[in-house]
Amino acid sequence: MANTREIRRRIRSVENTAKITNAIQLVAASKMRRAQDRALQARPYAEKMQSVLGHLSSVAGDPDTAHPLLERREINETTVILITPDRGLCGGLIANLERHTGEIVLGPEAGGSGELSMIPVGRKGGDYFQRFGINFRASFQELGDYPGLAETQPISRIAIDDYTEGRVDQVLLVYASFINTVTQVPVTVPILPVEAPASADDDGSGESQYIFEPSPQEVLADLLPRYVDLLIYQAVLEAAASEQSARMVAMRNATDAANDMISDLTLVYNKARQEQITSELLDITGGVEALKD
Amino acid sequence: MPLTLEIITGERRLLRQEDVDEVVAPGSLGELGILPNHAPLVTSLAPGELRVKIGNGVEEYFISGGFLEVHSDEVTVLADAAEHGSEIDAERAEEARQRALQRLDQATDADRARAQAALSRSLQRLRVLEHRRRRGGGGREMARPTG
Numbered sequence: 001m002a003n004t005r006e007i008r009r010r011i012r013s014v015e016n017t018a019k020i021t022n023a024i025q026l027v028a029a030s031k032m033r034r035a036q037d038r039a040l041q042a043r044p045y046a047e048k049m050q051s052v053l054g055h056l057s058s059v060a061g062d063p064d065t066a067h068p069l070l071e072r073r074e075i076n077e078t079t080v081i082l083i084t085p086d087r088g089l090c091g092g093l094i095a096n097l098e099r100h101t102g103e104i105v106l107g108p109e110a111g112g113s114g115e116l117s118m119i120p121v122g123r124k125g126g127d128y129f130q131r132f133g134i135n136f137r138a139s140f141q142e143l144g145d146y147p148g149l150a151e152t153q154p155i156s157r158i159a160i161d162d163y164t165e166g167r168v169d170q171v172l173l174v175y176a177s178f179i180n181t182v183t184q185v186p187v188t189v190p191i192l193p194v195e196a197p198a199s200a201d202d203d204g205s206g207e208s209q210y211i212f213e214p215s216p217q218e219v220l221a222d223l224l225p226r227y228v229d230l231l232i233y234q235a236v237l238e239a240a241a242s243e244q245s246a247r248m249v250a251m252r253n254a255t256d257a258a259n260d261m262i263s264d265l266t267l268v269y270n271k272a273r274q275e276q277i278t279s280e281l282l283d284i285t286g287g288v289e290a291l292k293d
Numbered sequence: 294m295p296l297t298l299e300i301i302t303g304e305r306r307l308l309r310q311e312d313v314d315e316v317v318a319p320g321s322l323g324e325l326g327i328l329p330n331h332a333p334l335v336t337s338l339a340p341g342e343l344r345v346k347i348g349n350g351v352e353e354y355f356i357s358g359g360f361l362e363v364h365s366d367e368v369t370v371l372a373d374a375a376e377h378g379s380e381i382d383a384e385r386a387e388e389a390r391q392r393a394l395q396r397l398d399q400a401t402d403a404d405r406a407r408a409q410a411a412l413s414r415s416l417q418r419l420r421v422l423e424h425r426r427r428r429g430g431g432g433r434e435m436a437r438p439t440g
Contacts, residue, residue, distance in 0.1 A: 038304075045301045048369055052335055052362055149303045210364075213336035214322055222321075222337045223360065226373070230303055 007269040018258035025251035032244035039237040057196035077115040083175035084125035085243040091250030100186035175235040176242035184242035315346040334363040353378040389415035
């Protein structure tokens with residue numbers, strides 16, 4: 001019964017693991033709160049922009065000619081902007097994103113025929129799809145836990161340039177949409193060509209007849225690139241909130257599992273210790289009995 | 294009925310202020326003043342100074358570009374970046390101006406537009422500060438950033 005020492009070593013090792021997962025959990029919880037706040041703060045701007053875009057699209061004329069970013073073309077090449085975390089230890093989040101993206105790569109969402117390229121944002125997605133030899137138009141890493149517009153704008157700049165110069169005919173955005181702390185769902189959002197939202201309060205009463213300065217077309221030309229910037233910025237913020245909550249939940253489960261394991265092992269350890277003492281006592285009394293003869 | 298003014302950037306809501314008497318904004322076609330009962334309007338903004346008048350008081354904001362929407366006495370400014378006059382860092386703006394001037398000197402055509410834009414932003418920031426100083430820096434305390 002020499003394995004008490006071994007069991008003790010295992011208990012200590014599991015305790016250390018529990019300490020680490022618990023620390024990661026606490027850090028993720030505080031980052032999650034901040035990430036969620038930021039995602040919420042970006043919302044009023046997005047809503048306003050959408051409503052302005054709605055007003056505009058109803059007066060700017062045929063979308064195919066009003067602005068290059070609205071123009072629908074035959075799809076020869078699709079680019080997927082894939083937003084993943086830089087680091088693991090966040091449960092099934094990354095695997096779910098990769099599976100979801102894999103379906104696009106293979107499936108009809110890519111427009112059936114045509115080439116496919118990617119702009120991975122975050123190390124994990126890039127590492128994974130590199131193995132399949134997919135062409136990367138650019139790749140971004142380490143945007144930080146709280147990325148700002150300044151960090152996400154280069155992404156949209158590349159997407160917009162590739163689209164307007166005809167290298168790419170469709171841009172999809174894939175990220176983990178934040179439903180709540182325990183649920184994050186991978187979603188695909190087409191961002192280029194821009195689909196102008198329908199005008200929300202255009203009830204035909206004539207009340208919402210806007211004056212556009214300098215002109216509807218010029219305001220549209222100013223607005224559309226910013227709208228794409230914003231869609232990507234929002235997706236990055238939401239992905240950050242998803243990452244932190246997934247990590248928090250995964251690490252809480254890990255800590256719980258480690259604690260369960262510790263109590264199981266402690267039970268086994270105590271039993272083994274008692275058995276050892278009993279057998280030692282038996283040895284001694286046996287020896288004493290033997291000497292008596 | 295007085296105006297309600299909101300200044301929003303992609304990252305935060307800078308201001309929501311009711312009972313505003315007049316907003317003077319740096320439109321891309323020139324400065325424009327908005328009074329109550331203005332017709333519905335959407336205009337793009339150039340980098341510049343946005344003034345908010347309430348009673349006898351004036352507050353200045355720097356807007357780096359964006360849009361302004363007026364609808365039923367609600368004025369919404371969608372700014373790329375916005376700062377209250379008191380938030381502007383004079384040193385940083387001056388440094389940015391020097392840097393932009395330098396870049397403009399040696400810029401190729403592609404960089405020229407960007408350097409020009411950076412220069413105009415820094416100049417407008419300095420202008421907002423200058424106006425603030427001339428008025429004795431502050432006026433009535435109001436229309437402060439909320440975030």
